[in-house]
Amino acid sequence: MLADCLHCGACRRVCPVQRLGRASFPGSWEKDEPNPAVWNCTNCWLCQENCPQGLDLWQAKALAQRQQPPPPGIARSVANLRNTGLSLPVIPEINENRQEYELSPLKPVNPQILSLLAR
Ligand code: SF4
Ligand code: SF4
Numbered sequence: 001m002l003a004d005c006l007h008c009g010a011c012r013r014v015c016p017v018q019r020l021g022r023a024s025f026p027g028s029w030e031k032d033e034p035n036p037a038v039w040n041c042t043n044c045w046l047c048q049e050n051c052p053q054g055l056d057l058w059q060a061k062a063l064a065q066r067q068q069p070p071p072p073g074i075a076r077s078v079a080n081l082r083n084t085g086l087s088l089p090v091i092p093e094i095n096e097n098r099q100e101y102e103l104s105p106l107k108p109v110n111p112q113i114l115s116l117l118a119r
Helices: 010-014 025-031 036-040 046-050 057-066 072-084 092-100 111-117
Strands: none
Touching (some): 025 036, 025 057, 072 111
């Protein structure tokens, strides 16, 4: 998939994670080994949009994430999403804050949607 890479570094230069000095997907994928840095991605697409070869970095990142277990925080979000339809647990403080902004309380997600997520 990345065989046509020019190793120009454009993806690394624009990646916000890399620019913040954190380990990033563009900084790691050329090593062709599973690297937890792939989970630092913010999904901004800048790497893909700036690749002069038009390589599908998005798909490469998704494949790399499948080879690397997610960190505990992301794994918890996925479990919450499957169980409740929301990535964060609804603690009372969330609805208290919503009330302050005159927003209605969060409602449980429709069970039909939950069953789709469970597939
Ligand atoms: S999509 Fe991810 S890897 Fe690509 S530039 Fe954005 S943060 Fe970096
Ligand atoms: S921007 Fe594209 S061609 Fe350049 S190093 Fe990244 S993947 Fe390779």
